[in-house]
Amino acid sequence: MTSGSAVLFKGLKRQTPHDLDRVIHGLHEEVFAKTDCLNCANCCKTTGPLWSERDKERVAKHLRLKTGEFESEYLRLDEDGDWVLQQLPCPFLEDDNACAIYEIRPKACREYPHTDRAKQAQILDLTQKNALICPAVGEIVARMEVIYAQKKGPATERPGPKPRGRR
């Protein structure tokens, strides 16, 4: 992310939600088409997901643990009262950057980095933060800076989104 990002995000907040979704979703599609998350895993190494009740129950069952046992072994409550991992990198991250519980991973892992989600206008602050963690988001932001420089505002003619998974 460049020093122009603060200016960029300030400008993005003035865009219509529909146009913002079209721009970011189009860039998400382009950038993740050439991104191999198995060569990165920075999200799994540096930030863990928030665990919903359903996430905890599903993964605990898979590990043949009671939900409380799973909580004790892997999770803690953070200052906001959310369940998060006790340790990072994530204990389910394998040496080759694969996820040991990929098929049943938490919803937040499936949706990260959220650049294909509807209503991007509502998560611009999160996207700005994720640009420092996720190189793909960093690339999306860098491309938006170019679009702004060239067009003095996000392009609106990009194709609509095709959501894709984290890996």
Ligand code: SF4
């Ligand atoms: S989502 Fe981003 S941070 Fe996570 S592995 Fe893929 S490129 Fe890396």
Ligand code: SF4
């Ligand atoms: S559960 Fe899997 S996808 Fe989620 S942080 Fe851990 S290793 Fe990464």
